[in-house]
Amino acid sequence: MPTFNDILILLPEFYLVGAACVLLLADAFMRPAQRHWLHWISIAVLLVAIYLVIAGQPPQAVTAFGSMFVRDDVAEILKVFALGTTAMVFVYARPYLIDRKLLGGEFYTLMIFAVLGIMLLVSAGSLVTVYLGLELLSLSSYALVALNRDAKLPPEAAIKYFVLGALASGMLLYGMSMVYGASGMGGTPSLDLAQLHNVMSYTTAPTLLLFGLVFMVVGIGFKLGAAPFHMWIPDVYHGAPTPVTTFIASGSKLAAFGMAYRLLDAGMGDLSQHWQLMLAVLAVISLAIGNLVAIVQTNLKRMLAYSTISHMGYLLLGLAAASPEGYAAAMFYAICYALMGVAAFGVMLAMARAGFECEEIADLKGLNQKSPWMAFLMLLAMFSLAGVPPLFGFWAKVLVLEAAIHADMLWLAIVGIVFAIIGLYYYLYVVKVMYFDKPQEGGALQAQPDQPLRVVLSLNALSLLVLGVYWGPLLAWCRHAFGL
Amino acid sequence: MFNHLLSLLIWLPVVGAIPVLLAGSARPNLARWLSLLVAVLTFVVSLFLLAQYNPAGAAMQLVESHLWIASWGVHYGLAVDGISVALIVMTTFVGILVVAGAWEVIQDKPHQYMAAMLILEGLLIGVFCATDALLFYALFEAILIPMFILIGIWGGPRRVYATLKFFIYTFFGSVFMLIALLYLYQKAHTFDLATLAALPLTFKEQAWIFFAFLIAFAIKVPMVPVHTWLPDAHVEAPTGGSVVLAAVMLKVGTYGMLRFMLPIVPDAGAHFAWLIIVLSLVAVVYIGYVALVQEDMKKLVAYSSVAHMGFVTLGIFIAFALVREQGRTDMALLGMQGAMIQMISHGFVSGAMFTCIGVMYDRLHTRQIKDYGGVINVMPWFGFFYVLFAMANCGLPGTSGFVGEFMVILASFSANPWIALFAAFTLIIGAAYTLWLVKRVLWGEITNPHVAEMKEINGRETFVLAAFAAAVLALGIWPQPLVHLMDNSVSQLVQQLAIHKI
Numbered sequence: 001m002p003t004f005n006d007i008l009i010l011l012p013e014f015y016l017v018g019a020a021c022v023l024l025l026a027d028a029f030m031r032p033a034q035r036h037w038l039h040w041i042s043i044a045v046l047l048v049a050i051y052l053v054i055a056g057q058p059p060q061a062v063t064a065f066g067s068m069f070v071r072d073d074v075a076e077i078l079k080v081f082a083l084g085t086t087a088m089v090f091v092y093a094r095p096y097l098i099d100r101k102l103l104g105g106e107f108y109t110l111m112i113f114a115v116l117g118i119m120l121l122v123s124a125g126s127l128v129t130v131y132l133g134l135e136l137l138s139l140s141s142y143a144l145v146a147l148n149r150d151a152k153l154p155p156e157a158a159i160k161y162f163v164l165g166a167l168a169s170g171m172l173l174y175g176m177s178m179v180y181g182a183s184g185m186g187g188t189p190s191l192d193l194a195q196l197h198n199v200m201s202y203t204t205a206p207t208l209l210l211f212g213l214v215f216m217v218v219g220i221g222f223k224l225g226a227a228p229f230h231m232w233i234p235d236v237y238h239g240a241p242t243p244v245t246t247f248i249a250s251g252s253k254l255a256a257f258g259m260a261y262r263l264l265d266a267g268m269g270d271l272s273q274h275w276q277l278m279l280a281v282l283a284v285i286s287l288a289i290g291n292l293v294a295i296v297q298t299n300l301k302r303m304l305a306y307s308t309i310s311h312m313g314y315l316l317l318g319l320a321a322a323s324p325e326g327y328a329a330a331m332f333y334a335i336c337y338a339l340m341g342v343a344a345f346g347v348m349l350a351m352a353r354a355g356f357e358c359e360e361i362a363d364l365k366g367l368n369q370k371s372p373w374m375a376f377l378m379l380l381a382m383f384s385l386a387g388v389p390p391l392f393g394f395w396a397k398v399l400v401l402e403a404a405i406h407a408d409m410l411w412l413a414i415v416g417i418v419f420a421i422i423g424l425y426y427y428l429y430v431v432k433v434m435y436f437d438k439p440q441e442g443g444a445l446q447a448q449p450d451q452p453l454r455v456v457l458s459l460n461a462l463s464l465l466v467l468g469v470y471w472g473p474l475l476a477w478c479r480h481a482f483g484l
Numbered sequence: 485m486f487n488h489l490l491s492l493l494i495w496l497p498v499v500g501a502i503p504v505l506l507a508g509s510a511r512p513n514l515a516r517w518l519s520l521l522v523a524v525l526t527f528v529v530s531l532f533l534l535a536q537y538n539p540a541g542a543a544m545q546l547v548e549s550h551l552w553i554a555s556w557g558v559h560y561g562l563a564v565d566g567i568s569v570a571l572i573v574m575t576t577f578v579g580i581l582v583v584a585g586a587w588e589v590i591q592d593k594p595h596q597y598m599a600a601m602l603i604l605e606g607l608l609i610g611v612f613c614a615t616d617a618l619l620f621y622a623l624f625e626a627i628l629i630p631m632f633i634l635i636g637i638w639g640g641p642r643r644v645y646a647t648l649k650f651f652i653y654t655f656f657g658s659v660f661m662l663i664a665l666l667y668l669y670q671k672a673h674t675f676d677l678a679t680l681a682a683l684p685l686t687f688k689e690q691a692w693i694f695f696a697f698l699i700a701f702a703i704k705v706p707m708v709p710v711h712t713w714l715p716d717a718h719v720e721a722p723t724g725g726s727v728v729l730a731a732v733m734l735k736v737g738t739y740g741m742l743r744f745m746l747p748i749v750p751d752a753g754a755h756f757a758w759l760i761i762v763l764s765l766v767a768v769v770y771i772g773y774v775a776l777v778q779e780d781m782k783k784l785v786a787y788s789s790v791a792h793m794g795f796v797t798l799g800i801f802i803a804f805a806l807v808r809e810q811g812r813t814d815m816a817l818l819g820m821q822g823a824m825i826q827m828i829s830h831g832f833v834s835g836a837m838f839t840c841i842g843v844m845y846d847r848l849h850t851r852q853i854k855d856y857g858g859v860i861n862v863m864p865w866f867g868f869f870y871v872l873f874a875m876a877n878c879g880l881p882g883t884s885g886f887v888g889e890f891m892v893i894l895a896s897f898s899a900n901p902w903i904a905l906f907a908a909f910t911l912i913i914g915a916a917y918t919l920w921l922v923k924r925v926l927w928g929e930i931t932n933p934h935v936a937e938m939k940e941i942n943g944r945e946t947f948v949l950a951a952f953a954a955a956v957l958a959l960g961i962w963p964q965p966l967v968h969l970m971d972n973s974v975s976q977l978v979q980q981l982a983i984h985k986i
Contacts, residue, residue: 368593368637388625388626388628389621389623390623394625398666402666405663413663421656424651428648432636436647472552472558
């Protein structure tokens, strides 16, 4: 029976469920003129959730509901950053949503439910919780992508996302069923990740188990957006309203890392020698496809989509090391990527206007002439994504490369670094367009006057510089979470 | 005693760039004066450094070390030896001249230009005093960002191509160095350069690491055959960019060789020294001939930079041959010292040459040699400086260019007279391309009517050129203080060459 203590452990989650429901009701009963309050209330909801996560942090890992739910440092860190980046998305999204008349309860409620999905996913202690969290996140995301339902691209993107996402969920579920089956052959069947950890040692059906593992890796690959399961990424990034893209590029990636860690390490840790190679292959393909295809993109959102694919390749480098150092590096990378992604899309949101999405690279021409500060923030994001010191993205790359070398995969590190050189080009190209080109005729290129947006975006992009100079505490935090 | 002198030197220009940026395009003059103030202050601080440094004292002085990344044991470690001090003072000196040189030349967003220059200066100083490999690497790479911006915004017509090529080319080289450093970290669990220098490595490991380092530094120096980014970058860069590139940035490559290749992989270095020596000679002879046929003044000086840097790499690696094969430590010392003096001297001479070209470009807006001729008739003072720097460029005794080259040639003669023979070719080829340039640009009748309208250099330009001239002559006539400054550090490097690490 669930005890009061169980509920206390899940307090942030229960609180978010309640808050989302209240928001939904408030939206229904509010007068249209009062709707803009939803924005501030939603941000407050997320900030309180961050507080609850941090304040209720248990001294060591605890489980609830019969180990269905794990609350440990890994989950705490991922939750804080997922909630934080989502709050940033809210701030950046406001002028965009107002200009497109999309500011309403749906956006905020769906986003909060999606974050709730992330929180469940990263805290999952059993296969069921993984699936529950994943579906909550995915279903909210599908709806969010189609938020601007009257435009041409969003519904198309949502359908693509939904069909491919459902397929991937099916694969994952299929894999889970095999693992569950294998655990029952020669022992008691279990959905519990901690108990599944040593299935390999007693199961009478190791082949079935490995088959299940392969299908689960497919599901993880899809959620991360690692090639060859990346097909949805460019279309969804491009088609979704930019705030939703921002969310998928930030919070969603943190969730994908959490899911991969829970399933692969907590659940299938004994099989690491098998999945290490699978992840290494995924990493190489992602690095190649992501970086090479990004070069020819003219649409900034699509370019960043392919860049995401390549970044997931780097993240997989850390995961493939299958060591606490590797996981710490991968988590550091996921956090870093979330901050960079939010900053890059944030500048796009700041420059977008009614009827002007600012999503073509050419739209940024001469940005330094018109809005030097925005150009500088974008420059920080681009150099960070490219992995040029002293920016944050560089250190994240160094960490995953070190993890790969540490795990005797020097070849993988060299592949990673070679693609970093190729990837450099398209980030530099954006800087070139902003700084070296003349502004287009008739281009507006004035940043949104929204003050909160400017302040938070500036802090966000400058944090890439600050964390690039002083990244020790964050790394120590990540390493501590994995017992280092 | 104030013991954060090095940090102050690095951060003063970097932080000083912020008020310059804030001064904004609305108050360009304020931005200019502020940046001059920051540059002068930095120079003054570097003079304090010079005074504090004790040439007879310990190897690394003014040590600063703070734990930077605890879980990796990375330190924010700074210290200087004589070589670093010389390079830092040169950097801050050039820093003032670059700011002064750009005064009214840069009309488009001067605040951004000055800020980029100051940040670049700070980062370069950081490179010259980092004692932690990871810190060195971060600064080494960070230099690229302001330089990329400088060439890209204020450069010539093909600036975008040149700056992208510059960035990607140099980035390409350095990432392999990063892999090598991470590999070393696996073995030593530290990035501290002194510890890495003492780390035993098998020959196979050394060879791989040697080439990973070589590709990073050879591109930066640049050595043949990876020098092709340099002519493009130099030609398209604004004058100040070219000056910093030639005077300071190229030295980062040879400085890296001293700090990384010599102490960490000495055995591989000795084994492959012949390769570097051959490439250096190719740079001296072949690139000299390439310079001869250039029609663009900046390109000519750019190629002559490659040839002169060939002397630096020759001087460094001839020391290996001398120490390891012949045990001639004295000669190795001479060659190494020659290389160091050549580094400093080339900084002043090439910086001055590019400034001269910039002065002419500002008046005529062309860099083609054929557009000039008879400039001396309208700009006699300018002609005086130009001829002086040209003489230094071809290594006339009495100028700084002579000292370093002569020492390197002397050292290579005792290693192998053939090497000395090829190296000495520079005296002919260097003189040929430089004097011919002077002849076509300065002497003769005025054929282009626009040349007749060129105005004599103004006070600001005279100040910049005179400062360069003073440095060139001082080093040429009395190099002893510089030799003394670096003497201890160089002999220590030479001793390290003899240590087998296998």
